[in-house]
Amino acid sequence: MIAVDWGTSSFRAYRLGADGTILATVASPRGILSVADGRFDAVLREEVGPWLDAERLMLLSGMIGSRQGWREAPYAPCPAGEPEIRAALTRLDFDWPGQAWLAPGLTCRSNGVPDVMRGEEVQILGALDALDRGTGLVCLPGTHSKWVRVEDGRITGFQTHMTGESFAVLRQHSILGRLMPAADAESDPDDQAFAAGLARARTEGGLLHHLFGVRSLGLMGDVPTESLPAYLSGLLIGHELAATVAIVGPVHLIGNDTLTRRYGQALTLSGRVALPMAPDRAAAGLHLLSRGL
């Protein structure tokens, strides 16, 4: 089968054997935002054309199933595990002899406010075997980081934090970026400034006040300007951690190396246990969902 994890800014496809073994991988920066005029069909053929001739089943997850994607696949409500997510797959109309399905994304409510995810639910299905009795707290750091409660193999609730995107827009478009170097913050770990940002997040004043402090610390020379991006990153991640209610037990982390390292550092410094998991569980999750199709 073909498994496709098609997000906002990246495209990843896997050709899988019957047992889920990854036979081949394609990765490109052709996320849905880069696809003009809804030409998803054409982009898919360009990326994995030869596989389409050979395979007859394809599952896709991520923002490709959103309103801005190929076709909107309605969200399934929580709690949801493998059977509920499979039952909510949406058939994708695609000129191809095989069958193509979109994963649904999940929604939940907390304090009367909805939350949504798209793609992460499939990553978590693919990581279930690493959770003790299919139960635990999973954090997927990123543009919109997710904190997901999993019980007996089902996602019972989750919380999204706009941490990564806030970092990016503040750095690129606010006055905070003006004091910062042009190079990407992530290229230099700068653990000390990151830890200082984390510590600041635990003090009073609130995030909006702490953000202005990034400027004044740079302006007054308290933090070297080249360390300000790491400080800002620590500040935001620190506020995210401070707000995640009732973290009991270890936190399983799924994400790229840099983010997993930073969140691991932040959790450890606040006395919690971080368990990094193998990244990129989408292929395993989509293979699980394909059973019986």
Next chain:
Amino acid sequence: MIAVDWGTSSFRAYRLGADGTILATVASPRGILSVADGRFDAVLREEVGPWLDAERLMLLSGMIGSRQGWREAPYAPCPAGEPEIRAALTRLDFDWPGQAWLAPGLTCRSNGVPDVMRGEEVQILGALDALDRGTGLVCLPGTHSKWVRVEDGRITGFQTHMTGESFAVLRQHSILGRLMPAADAESDPDDQAFAAGLARARTEGGLLHHLFGVRSLGLMGDVPTESLPAYLSGLLIGHELAATVAIVGPVHLIGNDTLTRRYGQALTLSGRVALPMAPDRAAAGLHLLSRGL
């Protein structure tokens, strides 16, 4: 004399009589960011040329005295009142028979982190006569809103929140703006959505989580997309208020009508007393500083 309040995005000048009466006003959008190649001298002559022929004293406040301005006027430390700020005026070298002075801006420290203001200290000097025995809490909402503690006519400490700028960058550059209408949120008060955002700020989850909720509320149809800007504004102002420690007594507000109205509404809804003051106190403050020069 000539009083000039020259900020990041606006220029305001006043010609004042000996008793401080405003004889004439010039207002333009030629803030320091719009001035190319440090041509502050030329811009000033274009805006208030005829006054320069007649007057022999000029005081300037705001970002014109910052590193990005005409000349950097070092910050004065808190506590600071009229005498301390006057003593910290910086002489501006300007080809003119009169004397020109830059107000210094103020700095303070809290929890080891510096904070800075430039221009607001002059507004507060100009508003002192409205404070009971020169004592009170003053809030100046804006791009970087300031909460200022004034005791016996001196500014003893303050806190800056990046509320207005966060609203602007999130609306213009983040995923939150994509669901919002193009028109400016401020054109429609939309009190109900604003109050809903304020209420959300008082719940658990933290600002970064609440921000993502702006998207999911719009996506799931809980809040009409045209109301999302007002909701976001309420959310940010609500978080600012929740973080301002120990608000005792009334809050004096100095700002434009829209912001003063919103902050007044937010304070009232959280059971506090808001006292809007006359806006634009810079001329009065600069006149006060000119005594004895």
